Amino acid sequence: MHPDLELALELADLADAVTLPRFRARDLHVDRKQDATEVTEADRGAEAAIRRGLTTARPDHAVLGEEEGLIGSPAARYRWVIDPIDGTSNYVRHIPIWASLIALMEGDEVVIGVASAPALGRRWWAARGEGAFADGDPIAVSAVTTLAETHLAHAGMGTFYEHRGGDALVALAKDVWRSRGIGDFWMHCLVAEGAFDVAVEPIVSLWDLAALTVIVEEAGGRFTDLDGHPGPAGGSALSTNGRLHDEVLARFR
Numbered sequence: 001m002h003p004d005l006e007l008a009l010e011l012a013d014l015a016d017a018v019t020l021p022r023f024r025a026r027d028l029h030v031d032r033k034q035d036a037t038e039v040t041e042a043d044r045g046a047e048a049a050i051r052r053g054l055t056t057a058r059p060d061h062a063v064l065g066e067e068e069g070l071i072g073s074p075a076a077r078y079r080w081v082i083d084p085i086d087g088t089s090n091y092v093r094h095i096p097i098w099a100s101l102i103a104l105m106e107g108d109e110v111v112i113g114v115a116s117a118p119a120l121g122r123r124w125w126a127a128r129g130e131g132a133f134a135d136g137d138p139i140a141v142s143a144v145t146t147l148a149e150t151h152l153a154h155a156g157m158g159t160f161y162e163h164r165g166g167d168a169l170v171a172l173a174k175d176v177w178r179s180r181g182i183g184d185f186w187m188h189c190l191v192a193e194g195a196f197d198v199a200v201e202p203i204v205s206l207w208d209l210a211a212l213t214v215i216v217e218e219a220g221g222r223f224t225d226l227d228g229h230p231g232p233a234g235g236s237a238l239s240t241n242g243r244l245h246d247e248v249l250a251r252f253r
Contacts, residue, residue, distance in 0.1 A: 002127040004112050008102045009125060011053050012116035015046040015100035019085060020118040024094050038088045043067055046084035046100055054080055061104075066207045079105045083207040086115075087184040096120050099185045103210035103232075110232060113211035115185050124189045126218035132192055141221040141241035142194040147172075150244060152179040153187035155201035164202040164226065164236065165252045172251050188212040191239045192219035198248055199239045202226065206233050226252045 022028055022042040029041045047065045054063055058080070062072030065082040072079070080103065085091050087098030096119035104112035111128040124139070126132040132139050144150055152173060160166040173179040176198075182190075185208070187199035192215050209232030213223045222242040225234025228249050240248060 002112065002130060004104050005114075005125060005127040005130075007053075007057055008104065008112050008114040009123075011050045011102050012100055012114050012123065014049040014053055015084060015102070016116055016118040018042055018046040018049050019091075019098075019100060023091060023096075023098075023119055028092065030092050038092050039067065040085070040088060040092060042091065043084045043088060047082055050080075050082050050084065050100075050102065064207065066205070077106060081105060081110075081207050081210040083211075086208055087186075090184070097182070097184060097186050101185060101207065101211040103207075103214070105210060108231065108233070110210050110214040113214040115189055115211050115215065117186070120186075122189075124192065124215050126215040128214055128218065130218070132215050132218035134189070134193060139193045139219050141191060141216070141219050142197050143243070144197045144241060145243045147175045147244070147247065148177060150176040150197045151195070152176045153182045153190065153196045153199040154179060155183040156181055160202050162202075168252050169200070172248065184208075185212060188216055188223075188237070188239045191221055191241065192216045194219075194241070197241050198244055199237070200226070200248070200252075201237045203235060204237050205235075208232075209237055212237075212239070224249070 019042045047067045062076035062079040064070045083101040091098045099115045099117040102114045114125045116123045160169045190196045213232045216223045216239045222245045223239045226236040
């Protein structure tokens with residue numbers, strides 16, 4: 001196993017040790033950020049734990065986290081990208097669909113990704129060129145080739161109408177076999193596993209996607225924004241089994 005992946009898995013253990021004990025806690029402290037999204041003591045504590053681990057293990061690497069921003073040189077060759085709890089709104093409402101996302105980027109390429117969802121009892125990971133795994137077992141995307149067979153996951157319908165392509169999503173949902181509004185990290189991990197064939201969301205940040213990009217791609221899938229640009233930095237996301245990607249992209253253009 002790649003040493004940076006080993007480290008990322010250890011960092012995920014540190015995050016889980018903070019987040020899981022506070023999940024469903026009656027005295028959980030919740031604040032609102034300027035964009036009105038929730039942030040909890042567990043978000044801040046998990047990010048702090050990961051940063052401490054990186055300060056010791058990779059002191060020359062930059063770290064970008066959702067809660068504390070960028071620490072280190074913007075020109076650093078290596079940059080860790082952290083979302084301490086992806087799905088905080090689920091976390092505060094006692095819904096177990098949330099995860100700590102940890103990625104390592106070399107320049108603009110994501111080379112390591114871990115998504116740890118302790119309330120689901122699941123963890124996904126990948127290293128560039130070494131395949132993708134869920135709980136230690138190799139995973140791969142589906143072989144579906146037509147929209148009529150497609151299992152589609154998406155973020156909330158209202159989010160698409162607010163930010164991009166609500167009518168396009170409705171039309172797509174009418175043409176696929178089945179669709180589900182799951183959102184957040186889990187739908188992209190399920191694309192990597194082959195349970196879904198397509199997952200789409202109209203507005204996201206780098207830390208929401210970096211770890212997921214390499215997991216999907218190493219499972220044989222494709223990951224772009226809704227304009228077709230590869231990688232996690234485009235502000236929107238489309239993950240697919242690869243076979244359906246161009247057809248779905250065309251729907252949002």
